Amino acid sequence: xxxxxxxxxxxxxxxxxxxxxxxxxxxxxxxxxxxxxxxxxxxxxxxxxxxxxxxxxxxxxxxxxxxxxxxxxxxxxxxxxxxxxxxxxxxxxxxxxxxxxxxxxxxxxxxxxxxxxxxxxxxxxxxxxxxxxxxxxxxxxxxxxxxxxxxxxxxxxxxxxxxxxxxxxxxxxxxxxxxxxxxxxxxxxxxxxxxxxxxxxxx
Amino acid sequence: xxxxxxxxxxxxxxxxxxxxxxxxxxxxxxxxxxxxxxxxxxxxxxxxxxxxxxxxxxxxxxxxxxxxxxxxxxxxxxxxxxxxxxxxxxxxxxxxxxxxxxxxxxxxxxxxxxxxxxxxxxxxxxxxxxxxxxxxxxxxxxxxxxxxxxxxxxxxxxxxxxxxxxxxxxxxxxxxxxxxxxxxxxxxxxxxxxxxxxxxxxxxxxxxxxxxxxxxxxxxxxxxxxxxxxxxxxxxxxxxxxxxxxxxxxxxxxxxxxxxxxxxxxxxxxxxxxxxxxxxxxxxxxxxxxxxxxxxxxxxxxxxxxxxxxxxxxxxxxxxxxxxxxxxxxxxxxxxxxxxxxxxxxxxxxxxxxxxxxxxxxxxxxxxxxxxxxxxxxxxxxxxxxxxxxxxxxxxxxxxxxxxxxxxxxxxxxxxxxxxxxxxxxxxxxxxxxxxxxxxxxxxxxxxxxxxxxxxxxxxxxxxxxxxxxx
Numbered sequence: 001x002x003x004x005x006x007x008x009x010x011x012x013x014x015x016x017x018x019x020x021x022x023x024x025x026x027x028x029x030x031x032x033x034x035x036x037x038x039x040x041x042x043x044x045x046x047x048x049x050x051x052x053x054x055x056x057x058x059x060x061x062x063x064x065x066x067x068x069x070x071x072x073x074x075x076x077x078x079x080x081x082x083x084x085x086x087x088x089x090x091x092x093x094x095x096x097x098x099x100x101x102x103x104x105x106x107x108x109x110x111x112x113x114x115x116x117x118x119x120x121x122x123x124x125x126x127x128x129x130x131x132x133x134x135x136x137x138x139x140x141x142x143x144x145x146x147x148x149x150x151x152x153x154x155x156x157x158x159x160x161x162x163x164x165x166x167x168x169x170x171x172x173x174x175x176x177x178x179x180x181x182x183x184x185x186x187x188x189x190x191x192x193x194x195x196x197x198x199x200x201x202x203x
Numbered sequence: 204x205x206x207x208x209x210x211x212x213x214x215x216x217x218x219x220x221x222x223x224x225x226x227x228x229x230x231x232x233x234x235x236x237x238x239x240x241x242x243x244x245x246x247x248x249x250x251x252x253x254x255x256x257x258x259x260x261x262x263x264x265x266x267x268x269x270x271x272x273x274x275x276x277x278x279x280x281x282x283x284x285x286x287x288x289x290x291x292x293x294x295x296x297x298x299x300x301x302x303x304x305x306x307x308x309x310x311x312x313x314x315x316x317x318x319x320x321x322x323x324x325x326x327x328x329x330x331x332x333x334x335x336x337x338x339x340x341x342x343x344x345x346x347x348x349x350x351x352x353x354x355x356x357x358x359x360x361x362x363x364x365x366x367x368x369x370x371x372x373x374x375x376x377x378x379x380x381x382x383x384x385x386x387x388x389x390x391x392x393x394x395x396x397x398x399x400x401x402x403x404x405x406x407x408x409x410x411x412x413x414x415x416x417x418x419x420x421x422x423x424x425x426x427x428x429x430x431x432x433x434x435x436x437x438x439x440x441x442x443x444x445x446x447x448x449x450x451x452x453x454x455x456x457x458x459x460x461x462x463x464x465x466x467x468x469x470x471x472x473x474x475x476x477x478x479x480x481x482x483x484x485x486x487x488x489x490x491x492x493x494x495x496x497x498x499x500x501x502x503x504x505x506x507x508x509x510x511x512x513x514x515x516x517x518x519x520x521x522x523x524x525x526x527x528x529x530x531x532x533x534x535x536x537x538x539x540x541x542x543x544x545x546x547x548x549x550x551x552x553x554x555x556x557x558x559x560x561x562x563x564x565x566x567x568x569x570x571x572x573x574x575x576x577x578x579x580x581x582x583x584x585x586x587x588x589x590x591x592x593x594x595x596x597x598x599x600x601x602x603x604x605x606x607x608x609x610x611x612x613x614x615x616x617x618x619x620x621x622x623x624x625x626x627x628x629x630x631x632x633x634x635x636x637x638x639x640x641x642x643x644x645x646x647x648x649x650x651x652x653x654x655x656x657x658x659x660x661x662x663x664x665x666x667x668x669x670x671x672x673x674x
Contacts (some may be wrong), residue, residue, distance in 0.1 A: 014326060015521065016521075016524075016525070017522075017525060018400060018401075018500050018525070020500075020639045022637070022639040022640065022641060022642050023639065023640060023641075026641050026645070027619045027620035027642070028619055028645075029448040030241050030269075030270075030620055031241075031270055031283070031285035031286055031288075031289055031620060032285070032289075033244035033245065033248075033288060033289060034245070035245050035290050035353075040507075045640060045641050045645060050627070050645075053387060069301070074273050074521055075401060076400060076401040076404070076434065078398055078403065079434065080336065080431075080637060080639060081335075081336050081350075081637075082242070082334060082336040082338075082350035082351060082352055083241075083242065083352070084242065084245075084334075084352035084353040084354060087352075102401060102404060104401070104404065104434060104437075105404060105405060105434070105436050106336060106350055106351070106352060107351075109351075109352060109355065110352035110353075110354065110355075113209055113352065113354035113355070114354070154241055163226065163228075163368070164225075164226040165224060165225075165226045165228045165366070176354070176358050176366055177249075177253070177357065177358050177362065178370075179257070180230060180358065180361075180366065181229055181362065182364045183221065183222055183362070184362075186221050186222045187221055187229070187232070187258075187363065187364060188231070190221040190232055191232075191363075194232070198328075198464070198465070198468065199461055200326075200457035200461040200462075200463075200464070200465050201209050201234050201262075201326075201329070202261060203261065203455075203457070203462070
């Protein structure tokens with residue numbers, strides 16, 4: 001996983017609540033055995049007409065948002081399916097950070113495991129960042145994970161919360177499995193104890 | 204020292220903690236891992252690349268369900284090359300890693316969330332995961348069951364654990380007796396209508412109360428299936444004698460002395476009196492009516508007697524924009540009666556409603572009646588065993604005689620990634636779980652409801668109050 005330290009980039013405004021995983025990447029695009037190549041179908045129904053041409057009013061079809069690395073949205077981002085294809089599609093397009101008032105739990109998990117930083121900020125702050133994003137042009141937001149601050153174009157710094165373990169993994173680009181493998185003796189001990197208590201689980 | 208009263212969730216969680224890390228993240232042991240073709244290929248690739256093996260073969264089972272055809276064509280091979288590659292990839296992976304697998308043409312094949320309980324693979328007190336959000340279904344067994352992404356699928360394959368912070372406890376109590384014509388589907392939709400699609404975020408929901416206790420296991424599975432649609436990490440119903448009677452004798456259920464020990468533990472799992480819930484929601488069963496969704500989020504649900512809302516009445520700008528978009532996408536007019544909406548397709552199936560009880564409910568409405576001429580109606584059993592049981596009861600004949608299609612087991616028209624899809628603009632009454640834009644196929648318009656309501660819509664050709672069929 002690519003480490004996430006600081007990011008200065010274009011933020012795309014997506015002023016919608018309940019952006020579900022079917023919107024992010026529709027089920028018909030899940031018939032892949034790879035993690036890459038999904039970006040071209042990101043937000044497909046909102047982004048493209050039936051004939052495959054772009055819908056000019058959709059934000060990611062406009063400049064400078066084609067280069068967006070940050071997405072600003074409203075409540076319950078990523079609700080619905082557990083498909084990791086949703087963060088894979090965002091990442092493949094180039095999105096490294098999503099800012100919203102809250103996220104669906106599974107999406108939040110999946111995002112962090114792919115080097116995408118989901119940032120929860122109050123609705124009013126998201127509205128202010130949405131206005132920043134709408135300015136377009138050369139406007140950039142800066143995300144500093146180490147210090148847990150978003151810097152607005154005005155220079156105003158907005159602090160955010162992040163889980164300590166997730167922060168450590170993101171900053172260092174660490175994959176969970178390698179870390180959990182270090183606890184293998186504890187897993188062995190648990191299995192031995194549990195096998196005695198509940199042998200039917202190991203039949 | 205007094206023992207702190209614990210919830211059902213707390214008890215199962217505590218029994219599965221391998222280790223608690225410094226910041227409170229827990230390494231949680233997983234008893235059962237269900238694997239399917241869509242969310243596993245990249246996980247097996249990861250194992251292969253790192254030279255890792257599958258840690259617990261007895262705790263893992265694989266099956267195909269999402270992208271397969273549900274007509275006779277499955278017997279002659281999968282036509283769609285991408286679907287075929289995904290299924291063949293799973294078959295190659297289970298062979299390479301020695302994972303137990305139920306092949307497509309095995310009679311036990313079916314939707315992962317139907318076959319788990321059916322085969323006794325999902326048991327009370329277990330932790331159960333699958334790379335699918337509707338894993339919450341298995342919570343009906345009195346288990347802690349939740350959906351995971353592909354990175355976590357790989358993590359579980361390699362370590363038989365997940366890394367998680369404890370969830371908060373939420374209890375949804377439904378008191379009283381459910382009125383005639385209402386089912387577990389109407390309860391679960393009514394709850395989502397009340398709490399919203401983010402109402403359960405960060406929580407595990409325990410469903411309690413007289414109306415929940417009165418549900419059979421299929422009903423409890425329908426209920427817990429849609430806990431994810433309320434944003435919850437999982438839904439659960441405490442195990443009771445109904446649960447234990449359901450499990451008894453299933454192929455993978457414990458036997459003999461193990462059965463005695465297991466049931467003794469299961470009976471100790473219900474939440475203690477005085478256990479703390481971070482959030483409580485109470486509904487009266489008597490207030491629940493047959494429900495149907497009108498919009499493109501499961502929270503946009505109304506009694507079938509309702510009318511399409513007017514976006515002009517929305518309280519804030521985001522909501523107004525959302526409602527306007529929904530009305531437009533769904534091809535509706537504000538104020539229109541829901542019962543005036545003509546349907547093109549009826550889909551009875553999915554991990555929400557494809558069990559034998561659901562097929563019986565549909566057949567009871569279909570019996571001696573005819574599907575409206577303009578309607579295509581599909582009944583897709585949740586597993587080969589459900590299909591076999593339905594056929595033994597003659598339900599296939601009842602449905603076929605009424606003009607329904609009788610299909611092979613699979614996810615089918617729930618999610619538009621196999622040949623069963625809506626075409627743009629088509630309107631469906633569907634017993635599945637999500638009415639998102641494009642969920643059943645690009646441009647498709649989905650109205651979620653119970654199997655009896657869906658069958659009634661197939662007969663009349665429009666959304667219908669099933670209570671008219673009960674008179």
